[in-house]
Amino acid sequence: DARVTQTPRHKVTEMGQEVTMRCQPILGHNTVFWYRQTMMQGLELLAYFRNRAPLDDSGMPKDRFSAEMPDATLATLKIQPSEPRDSAVYFCASGLVGGGEAFFGQGTRLTVV
Amino acid sequence: DQQVKQNSPSLSVQEGRISILNCDYTNSMFDYFLWYKKYPAEGPTFLISISSIKDKNEDGRFTVFLNKSAKHLSLHIVPSQPGDSAVYFCAASYIAGGTSYGKLTFGQGTILTVHP
Numbered sequence: 001d002a003r004v005t006q007t008p009r010h011k012v013t014e015m016g017q018e019v020t021m022r023c024q025p026i027l028g029h030n031t032v033f034w035y036r037q038t039m040m041q042g043l044e045l046l047a048y049f050r051n052r053a054p055l056d057d058s059g060m061p062k063d064r065f066s067a068e069m070p071d072a073t074l075a076t077l078k079i080q081p082s083e084p085r086d087s088a089v090y091f092c093a094s095g096l097v098g099g100g101e102a103f104f105g106q107g108t109r110l111t112v113v
Numbered sequence: 114d115q116q117v118k119q120n121s122p123s124l125s126v127q128e129g130r131i132s133i134l135n136c137d138y139t140n141s142m143f144d145y146f147l148w149y150k151k152y153p154a155e156g157p158t159f160l161i162s163i164s165s166i167k168d169k170n171e172d173g174r175f176t177v178f179l180n181k182s183a184k185h186l187s188l189h190i191v192p193s194q195p196g197d198s199a200v201y202f203c204a205a206s207y208i209a210g211g212t213s214y215g216k217l218t219f220g221q222g223t224i225l226t227v228h229p
Contacts, residue, residue, distance in 0.1 A: 004156070031215045033216075033217060035219070040221070042119070042202065042219055042220055042221030042222045043157070043202055043204075043219035043220075043222070044219075045216070045217070045218060045219070048215075048216045050215060055216070056216060091156055091157070093156075093217075095215065095217075097215040098208055098215070100145055100147065100162055100206065100208060101147055101159040101162060102159075102217055103159070104149075104156030104157045104158070105156050106154075106155060106156050107154075107155075107156055
């Protein structure tokens with residue numbers, strides 16, 4: 001049963017701490033997305049990778065957020081330092097270029113206190 | 114700049130009736146449109162899609178309509194069931210090529226509640 005796996009599912013951290021979220025895309029998929037779900041913005045695109053290359057991270061606060069794909073089986077989203085306004089659910093999704101839809105993980109619920 | 118907009122934050126419908134969810138987009142380069150459904154504490158799941166060369170796509174109780182001239186799409190659910198209660202997101206993509214090839218842009222979502 002192919003699925004996108006995200007860890008951790010929940011994270012509570014103190015303001016100023018570093019947070020790392022991990023994603024294992026579906027094997028064979030060549031696009032990876034990071035989204036943040038907020039009440040006002042819906043699903044906000046933070047980063048988009050195609051064949052492991054970052055193509056669009058314009059939605060990401062550059063001073064504190066970074067996204068990488070060290071290999072085809074792992075994508076990471078890092079926040080350093082974290083702030084209370086970063087509290088949200090972060091989703092990773094993967095898909096195939098030209099295939100249309102993306103498949104989502106279950107998300108990481110981040111709370112920064 | 115919100116390129117995909119869902120102007121109705123919520124919709125309430127009686128079981129058995131039709132649910133109509135609406136979505137507008139501003140970028141005429143989008144050529145593929147999707148609807149996702151999301152339950153609490155889960156990731157969004159793909160529901161139905163439509164290519165810009167079509168104006169209608171049907172899958173069981175779900176039909177998506179695309180009006181390219183108005184840059185508008187809608188999702189019809191007939192008949193609505195209580196299990197359809199969820200957040201519905203529309204999304205748009207480019208699959209014809211270019212730098213943004215494959216990127217999915219989502220709307221804000223509409224909360225659908227179907228009452229028994």
